[in-house]
Amino acid sequence: MLELYGHPFSSYTWKAQIALHAADLDYKLHVIDPGHPDNMAFVAKHGGPFGKFPVLDDDGTVVFEATSIIEHLAAHHQRASGLIPSGRAEKLRNLDRVFDNYVMNVMNIAVYEQMRAPDAPDTARQDEARAQLRTVYAWLESRADALCREHITLVDCAAAPSLFYADWVEPIGDDCPDLQALRARLLALPEVVKCVDAAYPYRQYFPLGAPDRD
Ligand SMILES: N[C@@H](CCC(=O)N[C@@H](CS)C(=O)NCC(=O)O)C(=O)O
Structure with a gap:
């Protein structure tokens, strides 16, 4: 086991x-x-x-x-x-780094700042993280339509939680429709639905406040 x-x-x-x-x-x-x-x-x-x-x-x-x-x-x-098909491994590993380093970890800057100082967070630091998320959203927009189209890969495993939570911190704007659609495709996967459902009871603890959706 x-x-x-x-x-x-x-x-x-x-x-x-x-x-x-x-x-x-x-x-x-x-x-x-x-x-x-x-x-x-x-x-x-x-x-x-x-x-x-x-x-x-x-x-x-x-x-x-x-x-x-x-x-x-x-x-x-x-x-x-x-999960890591040999023909596409390099590309997948590269995008995995993008989702971890530039979406997940940047989103976490805003979250951890709220946890560090719930009553007086450094809002400039949080705003900077949100601005960085908008920059990475724009970069991902031209690549999003090709993702999550076949079986689940390393990139989908990284992208689903990254985009799920990043969208709570800085909503993906209407100027990024393909990225919005990618997030929706990922969240519809049964493999991801299991995670969303199991996490539901903990939403009240999201430091920035969980939106009433998803
Ligand atoms: N680079 C690590 C990041 C892991 C990480 O940040 N985990 C968080 C939970 S999502 C954690 O351990 N938080 C508790 C702590 O930092 O003490 C990975 O890819 O697994």
Whole structure:
């Protein structure tokens, strides 16, 4: 049994979960919260220099970083090999970096700032993150129509949680219809719907306030 350490509301946990769902691999989710100190200790020990999740335990092989988890699944589980098809691997890995570094992590700047100082966040910092999101949305707009068209790949695993949450922080504007449509295609995938549904009870905790949609 594959063991995944993470949280149902965590964007990077979704990324690994979507890959597991797409490959139809059974796994147990060990939730990271104060009610499960053993799980927190496992992640502190195995989640890289900053003890982050998700972390995968595959029969004793322990992997952190969502992308590395997907690389591990694709390399070691036949049913997951389609997540990184060899003919398109370089392009997919490049777009995976774009979604992590320029969508997910930029969106998180605004979120973490709100968590750091809920009553007096640095709004200039948050506005800057929102402006960066608008820039990356414009860059993605010309590439979005080609994405999420066949079976699920590494890029879809990254794009779904990135765009789900980034749109809550800075809505994708009507000047980016193909990106809006990509987000809708991703959120309609059963593999993603499972994550959205499992995260629903936690929406009230979204630091910037969750919109009444999705
Ligand atoms: N680069 C990491 C990022 C993981 C990450 O930021 N995880 C968040 C949850 S979505 C986390 O561990 N937050 C708790 C913490 O930073 O202590 C990955 O791709 O897995």
